[in-house]
Amino acid sequence: GNSVTQMEGPVTLSEEAFLTINCTYTATGYPSLFWYVQYPGEGLQLLLKATKADDKGSNKGFEATYRKETTSFHLEKGSVQVSDSAVYFCALTVNAGGTSYGKLTFGQGTILTVHP
Amino acid sequence: DAGVIQSPRHEVTEMGQEVTLRCKPISGHNSLFWYRQTMMRGLELLIYFNNNVPIDDSGMPEDRFSAKMPNASFSTLKIQPSEPRDSAVYFCASSPNHSSDYTDTQYFGPGTRLTVL
Numbered sequence: 001g002n003s004v005t006q007m008e009g010p011v012t013l014s015e016e017a018f019l020t021i022n023c024t025y026t027a028t029g030y031p032s033l034f035w036y037v038q039y040p041g042e043g044l045q046l047l048l049k050a051t052k053a054d055d056k057g058s059n060k061g062f063e064a065t066y067r068k069e070t071t072s073f074h075l076e077k078g079s080v081q082v083s084d085s086a087v088y089f090c091a092l093t094v095n096a097g098g099t100s101y102g103k104l105t106f107g108q109g110t111i112l113t114v115h116p
Numbered sequence: 117d118a119g120v121i122q123s124p125r126h127e128v129t130e131m132g133q134e135v136t137l138r139c140k141p142i143s144g145h146n147s148l149f150w151y152r153q154t155m156m157r158g159l160e161l162l163i164y165f166n167n168n169v170p171i172d173d174s175g176m177p178e179d180r181f182s183a184k185m186p187n188a189s190f191s192t193l194k195i196q197p198s199e200p201r202d203s204a205v206y207f208c209a210s211s212p213n214h215s216s217d218y219t220d221t222q223y224f225g226p227g228t229r230l231t232v233l
Binding site: 041 | 158221
């Protein structure tokens with residue numbers, strides 16, 4: 001089956017620190033990979049995505065590269081801000097012969113807290 | 117666009133009562149997903165629809181849960197009877213799914229926080 005494993009949190013950083021949140025996956029088929037972010041009291045929203053190997057997704061200073069050889073999609077940001085405090089979810093979808101309709105498999109989420 | 121709309125935002129009910137959660141997807145989106153989020157189990161997919169047809173309900177925890185999508189602009193998730201262990205945040209998400217590889221973004225609503233006493 002499909003599964004996503006994220007590094008355990010919570011992660012606590014000071015403002016301007018470097019961020020890495022690890023994500024690895026297993027998939028039956030060729031997955032597309034996503035990072036979603038959930039701010040307090042809100043629903044999830046797409047942060048970035050990559051649909052094939054070696055693609056790099058990027059948005060709001062965050063980046064993640066699709067590494068097929070290591071089955072990974074680690075999230076990075078060079079300098080975090082207090083406003084980045086949120087829960088981050090790694091996810092994948094596999095187009096199973098057109099029957100999955102974009103069904104996402106999520107990791108357990110990683111809580112990030114950034115202090116001034 | 118208004119985004120995915122869910123109602124109510126908060127629901128407090130007593131054990132045994134019927135609860136109905138509502139969702140209006142983004143206009144033009146073909147797929148709709150219901151999720152449940154708890155601290156213990158994280159984010160769980162309950163059921164999803166494509167073009168108003170249920171595709172996979174294997175995530176529905178038990179027969180007390182049911183979901184319908186009578187038209188492209190409305191879906192309900194019903195719990196009858198409700199139990200305290202159903203307390204969670206329930207999210208609805210919609211996706212255009214116009215791309216042939218189904219990599220379109222899912223757009224989440226703000227969620228309904230359900231508390232069953």
